[in-house]
Protein backbone atom coordinates (compact mmCIF):
# COMPACT_ATOMS: atom_id res chain seq x y z
CA UNK A 41 0.00 0.00 0.00
CA UNK A 42 1.47 3.38 -0.94
CA UNK A 43 1.70 6.02 1.76
CA UNK A 44 -0.42 9.14 1.21
CA UNK A 45 1.58 12.30 1.82
CA UNK A 46 0.01 15.75 1.94
CA UNK A 47 1.80 19.06 2.08
CA UNK A 48 0.96 22.75 2.50
CA UNK A 49 3.44 25.29 1.14
CA UNK A 50 6.10 22.57 1.11
CA UNK A 51 5.51 21.56 4.76
CA UNK A 52 4.26 18.00 5.27
CA UNK A 53 1.03 17.51 7.20
CA UNK A 54 2.86 15.24 9.64
CA UNK A 55 5.44 17.89 10.54
CA UNK A 56 2.72 20.55 10.78
CA UNK A 57 0.81 18.41 13.27
CA UNK A 58 4.06 17.58 15.12
CA UNK A 59 4.88 21.25 15.58
CA UNK A 60 1.33 22.07 16.72
CA UNK A 61 1.21 19.27 19.29
CA UNK A 62 4.45 19.07 21.21
CA UNK A 63 5.31 15.44 21.88
CA UNK A 64 8.70 16.03 23.45
CA UNK A 65 9.69 16.96 26.97
CA UNK A 66 12.50 16.73 29.47
CA UNK A 67 12.11 14.28 32.32
CA UNK A 68 14.26 14.61 35.45
CA UNK A 69 14.74 11.84 38.01
CA UNK A 70 16.10 12.94 41.36
CA UNK A 71 18.20 10.24 43.00
CA UNK A 72 18.09 11.71 46.49
CA UNK A 73 20.29 10.95 49.52
CA UNK A 74 17.73 10.23 52.25
CA UNK A 75 18.60 10.33 55.94
CA UNK A 76 16.78 10.37 59.28
CA UNK A 77 16.07 14.12 59.34
CA UNK A 78 12.70 14.51 57.61
CA UNK A 79 12.88 18.29 57.22
CA UNK A 80 16.35 18.02 55.71
CA UNK A 81 15.18 15.31 53.26
CA UNK A 82 12.35 17.54 52.04
CA UNK A 83 14.65 20.58 51.84
CA UNK A 84 17.17 18.67 49.71
CA UNK A 85 14.39 17.41 47.45
CA UNK A 86 13.16 20.98 46.94
CA UNK A 87 16.62 22.24 46.04
CA UNK A 88 17.05 19.45 43.45
CA UNK A 89 13.60 20.22 42.04
CA UNK A 90 14.66 23.86 41.57
CA UNK A 91 17.84 22.78 39.81
CA UNK A 92 15.98 20.33 37.54
CA UNK A 93 13.57 23.09 36.54
CA UNK A 94 16.44 25.47 35.81
CA UNK A 95 17.74 22.78 33.47
CA UNK A 96 14.51 22.76 31.49
CA UNK A 97 12.57 19.87 33.03
CA UNK A 98 8.83 19.60 32.41
CA UNK A 99 8.24 16.52 34.56
CA UNK A 100 10.27 15.86 37.71
CA UNK A 101 10.17 12.66 39.77
CA UNK A 102 11.42 11.79 43.26
CA UNK A 103 12.33 8.37 44.73
CA UNK A 104 10.33 5.94 46.82
CA UNK A 105 10.27 6.99 50.48
CA UNK A 106 12.06 10.31 49.95
CA UNK A 107 11.20 11.97 53.27
CA UNK A 108 11.89 8.94 55.49
CA UNK A 109 14.46 6.15 55.65
CA UNK A 110 13.05 3.00 54.02
CA UNK A 111 12.15 0.60 56.84
CA UNK A 112 9.00 -0.58 58.59
CA UNK A 113 10.14 0.81 61.95
CA UNK A 114 10.34 4.32 60.42
CA UNK A 115 6.97 4.40 58.65
CA UNK A 116 4.70 5.10 61.67
CA UNK A 117 6.97 7.89 62.92
CA UNK A 118 7.35 9.63 59.54
CA UNK A 119 3.79 9.15 58.27
CA UNK A 120 1.76 12.23 57.31
CA UNK A 121 -1.73 13.04 56.14
CA UNK A 122 -2.13 13.76 52.42
CA UNK A 123 -2.65 16.52 51.36
CA UNK A 124 -2.77 18.38 54.69
CA UNK A 125 0.70 17.31 55.91
CA UNK A 126 3.83 19.45 55.76
CA UNK A 127 5.50 17.41 52.99
CA UNK A 128 2.44 17.73 50.73
CA UNK A 129 2.26 21.46 51.24
CA UNK A 130 5.98 21.86 50.32
CA UNK A 131 5.47 19.74 47.18
CA UNK A 132 2.39 21.66 46.11
CA UNK A 133 4.23 24.95 46.52
CA UNK A 134 7.27 23.69 44.56
CA UNK A 135 5.13 22.45 41.65
CA UNK A 136 3.36 25.81 41.47
CA UNK A 137 6.47 27.95 41.87
CA UNK A 138 8.37 26.04 39.18
CA UNK A 139 5.35 25.37 36.92
CA UNK A 140 6.09 21.65 36.65
CA UNK A 141 4.43 18.29 36.93
CA UNK A 142 5.86 16.63 40.01
CA UNK A 143 5.64 12.90 40.67
CA UNK A 144 6.68 12.97 44.26
CA UNK A 145 8.19 9.51 44.77
CA UNK A 146 6.50 8.24 47.87
CA UNK A 147 6.08 9.00 51.54
CA UNK A 148 4.56 6.99 54.38
CA UNK A 149 0.92 8.15 54.45
CA UNK A 150 -1.42 8.11 57.43
CA UNK A 151 -4.99 7.54 56.23
CA UNK A 152 -7.50 6.85 59.03
CA UNK A 153 -5.96 4.16 61.23
CA UNK A 154 -3.87 2.73 58.36
CA UNK A 155 -0.49 3.50 56.85
CA UNK A 156 0.29 3.39 53.13
CA UNK A 157 3.34 3.85 50.91
CA UNK A 158 1.98 6.66 48.75
CA UNK A 159 3.05 8.59 45.67
CA UNK A 160 1.49 12.03 45.17
CA UNK A 161 1.27 13.78 41.79
CA UNK A 162 1.14 17.60 41.53
CA UNK A 163 0.35 19.81 38.52
CA UNK A 164 1.81 23.24 37.63
CA UNK A 165 -1.02 24.92 39.55
CA UNK A 166 0.13 23.13 42.69
CA UNK A 167 -2.97 20.90 42.76
CA UNK A 168 -2.89 17.28 43.83
CA UNK A 169 -3.77 15.46 40.60
CA UNK A 170 -3.87 11.99 42.07
CA UNK A 171 -2.13 9.68 44.52
CA UNK A 172 -1.03 6.06 44.22
CA UNK A 173 -0.99 3.84 47.28
CA UNK A 174 1.46 0.98 46.59
CA UNK A 175 -0.70 -1.99 45.66
CA UNK A 176 1.82 -4.84 46.04
CA UNK A 177 3.52 -4.79 49.42
CA UNK A 178 7.19 -5.79 49.46
CA UNK A 179 7.10 -8.98 51.51
CA UNK A 180 9.96 -11.30 50.61
CA UNK A 181 12.32 -13.70 52.36
CA UNK A 182 15.55 -14.74 50.68
CA UNK A 183 17.73 -16.74 53.14
CA UNK A 184 21.24 -15.29 53.20
CA UNK A 185 19.94 -12.30 51.22
CA UNK A 186 17.12 -10.12 52.41
CA UNK A 187 13.96 -10.52 54.50
CA UNK A 188 11.59 -7.56 54.38
CA UNK A 189 7.89 -7.33 55.31
CA UNK A 190 6.25 -4.03 54.44
CA UNK A 191 3.00 -5.57 55.69
CA UNK A 192 4.32 -5.33 59.28
CA UNK A 193 3.20 -1.70 59.25
CA UNK A 194 1.68 -0.89 55.85
CA UNK A 195 -1.63 -1.64 54.12
CA UNK A 196 -1.84 -2.29 50.37
CA UNK A 197 -3.63 0.21 48.13
CA UNK A 198 -6.68 -0.85 46.16
CA UNK A 199 -6.43 1.10 42.92
CA UNK A 200 -4.21 1.49 39.87
CA UNK A 201 -3.24 5.06 39.02
CA UNK A 202 -3.15 6.84 35.67
CA UNK A 203 -3.01 10.58 35.03
CA UNK A 204 -2.67 13.01 32.14
CA UNK A 205 -0.24 15.83 31.63
CA UNK A 206 -0.61 18.29 28.74
CA UNK A 207 1.69 16.03 26.73
CA UNK A 208 1.23 12.41 27.72
CA UNK A 209 -0.56 9.84 29.82
CA UNK A 210 1.36 8.28 32.69
CA UNK A 211 0.87 5.15 34.81
CA UNK A 212 2.28 4.94 38.32
CA UNK A 213 3.61 1.99 40.31
CA UNK A 214 5.85 1.90 43.36
CA UNK A 215 8.90 -0.37 43.38
CA UNK A 216 7.65 -3.94 44.00
CA UNK A 217 4.63 -3.04 41.81
CA UNK A 218 7.06 -3.21 38.87
CA UNK A 219 7.28 -7.00 39.24
CA UNK A 220 3.62 -7.39 38.29
CA UNK A 221 3.42 -7.33 34.52
CA UNK A 222 -0.39 -7.36 34.48
CA UNK A 223 -0.45 -3.93 36.08
CA UNK A 224 1.75 -2.49 33.33
CA UNK A 225 -0.42 -4.21 30.69
CA UNK A 226 -3.47 -2.47 32.11
CA UNK A 227 -1.63 0.84 31.87
CA UNK A 228 -0.90 0.11 28.21
CA UNK A 229 -4.57 -0.66 27.67
CA UNK A 230 -5.36 2.71 29.30
CA UNK A 231 -3.14 4.29 26.61
CA UNK A 232 -0.21 5.33 28.78
CA UNK A 233 2.99 6.43 27.03
CA UNK A 234 5.19 6.41 30.12
CA UNK A 235 5.31 4.34 33.31
CA UNK A 236 6.99 5.79 36.39
CA UNK A 237 8.18 3.57 39.23
CA UNK A 238 9.70 5.33 42.24
CA UNK A 239 11.54 2.41 43.85
CA UNK A 240 14.26 1.26 46.19
CA UNK A 241 15.55 -2.15 45.16
CA UNK A 242 18.24 -3.67 47.36
CA UNK A 243 21.68 -5.20 47.01
CA UNK A 244 20.31 -8.76 46.68
CA UNK A 245 17.68 -8.30 43.96
CA UNK A 246 18.81 -4.99 42.44
CA UNK A 247 21.81 -6.17 40.41
CA UNK A 248 19.85 -8.86 38.52
CA UNK A 249 16.26 -7.65 38.49
CA UNK A 250 16.02 -3.84 38.53
CA UNK A 251 17.04 -3.10 34.95
CA UNK A 252 15.69 -6.39 33.60
CA UNK A 253 12.17 -5.69 34.90
CA UNK A 254 12.26 -2.13 33.65
CA UNK A 255 13.32 -3.14 30.14
CA UNK A 256 10.78 -5.97 30.11
CA UNK A 257 7.90 -3.63 31.03
CA UNK A 258 9.09 -1.17 28.35
CA UNK A 259 9.35 -3.75 25.54
CA UNK A 260 6.20 -5.71 26.44
CA UNK A 261 4.06 -2.59 26.58
CA UNK A 262 5.89 -0.33 24.11
CA UNK A 263 6.15 2.53 26.60
CA UNK A 264 8.89 4.61 28.16
CA UNK A 265 9.69 3.39 31.69
CA UNK A 266 11.55 5.35 34.37
CA UNK A 267 12.64 4.24 37.83
CA UNK A 268 13.67 6.65 40.57
CA UNK A 269 15.65 5.38 43.57
CA UNK A 270 17.18 6.88 46.70
CA UNK A 271 20.97 7.27 46.53
CA UNK A 272 22.92 4.50 48.20
CA UNK A 273 23.88 4.84 51.87
CA UNK A 274 26.05 1.88 52.87
CA UNK A 275 25.40 2.59 56.58
CA UNK A 276 21.61 2.51 56.32
CA UNK A 277 19.57 -0.46 57.63
CA UNK A 278 18.30 -0.92 54.08
CA UNK A 279 20.90 -0.34 51.37
CA UNK A 280 19.35 0.98 48.15
CA UNK A 281 20.59 -0.28 44.79
CA UNK A 282 20.24 3.25 43.34
CA UNK A 283 20.57 3.14 39.51
CA UNK A 284 17.70 5.50 38.60
CA UNK A 285 17.19 5.24 34.86
CA UNK A 286 15.03 5.71 31.80
CA UNK A 287 14.30 3.04 29.17
CA UNK A 288 12.69 3.74 25.80
CA UNK A 289 9.98 1.58 24.15
CA UNK A 290 12.69 -0.39 22.29
CA UNK A 291 14.13 -1.47 25.64
CA UNK A 292 17.15 0.78 25.27
CA UNK A 293 18.49 2.47 28.42
CA UNK A 294 18.63 6.14 27.37
CA UNK A 295 19.74 7.72 30.68
CA UNK A 296 21.08 6.29 33.91
CA UNK A 297 23.18 6.73 36.99
CA UNK A 298 24.76 4.42 39.57
CA UNK A 299 24.79 4.85 43.37
CA UNK A 300 25.35 8.54 44.15
CA UNK A 301 22.98 11.42 44.65
CA UNK A 302 22.18 13.45 41.52
CA UNK A 303 19.74 14.14 38.71
CA UNK A 304 19.20 11.92 35.67
CA UNK A 305 17.80 13.78 32.65
CA UNK A 306 16.12 12.25 29.62
CA UNK A 307 14.65 14.04 26.62
CA UNK A 308 11.55 12.04 25.83
CA UNK A 309 10.22 12.00 22.27
CA UNK A 310 6.84 10.31 22.17
CA UNK A 311 7.16 9.78 18.43
CA UNK A 312 9.22 6.72 19.39
CA UNK A 313 6.14 5.23 21.08
CA UNK A 314 4.05 5.69 17.93
CA UNK A 315 6.79 4.30 15.69
CA UNK A 316 7.45 1.11 17.63
CA UNK A 317 3.71 0.43 18.03
CA UNK A 318 3.24 0.83 14.30
CA UNK A 319 6.27 -1.25 13.33
CA UNK A 320 5.73 -4.12 15.80
CA UNK A 321 1.93 -4.13 16.30
CA UNK A 322 1.78 -6.70 19.12
CA UNK A 323 -1.00 -4.88 20.95
CA UNK A 324 -3.56 -5.47 18.21
CA UNK A 325 -2.11 -8.94 17.51
CA UNK A 326 -2.96 -10.19 21.02
CA UNK A 327 -5.17 -13.29 20.99
CA UNK A 328 -7.82 -11.90 23.32
CA UNK A 329 -10.04 -14.76 22.19
CA UNK A 330 -7.58 -17.01 24.09
CA UNK A 331 -6.45 -14.80 27.01
CA UNK A 332 -6.83 -11.30 28.43
CA UNK A 333 -5.75 -8.98 31.24
CA UNK A 334 -8.64 -7.11 32.83
CA UNK A 335 -9.01 -4.38 35.40
CA UNK A 336 -11.41 -5.25 38.22
CA UNK A 337 -13.42 -2.67 40.18
Ligand SMILES: NC(=O)CCC(=O)C(=O)O
Nearest residue numbers: 178215216240241242245
Ligand atom coordinates in the same frame (compact mmCIF):
# COMPACT_ATOMS: atom_id res chain seq x y z
N1 LIG B 1 10.74 -1.15 48.06
C1 LIG B 1 10.50 -2.22 47.38
O1 LIG B 1 9.37 -2.51 47.03
C2 LIG B 1 11.67 -3.09 47.08
C3 LIG B 1 11.39 -4.10 45.99
C4 LIG B 1 12.57 -4.96 45.74
O2 LIG B 1 13.67 -4.71 46.17
C5 LIG B 1 12.36 -6.14 44.89
O3 LIG B 1 13.31 -6.91 44.75
O4 LIG B 1 11.26 -6.33 44.36
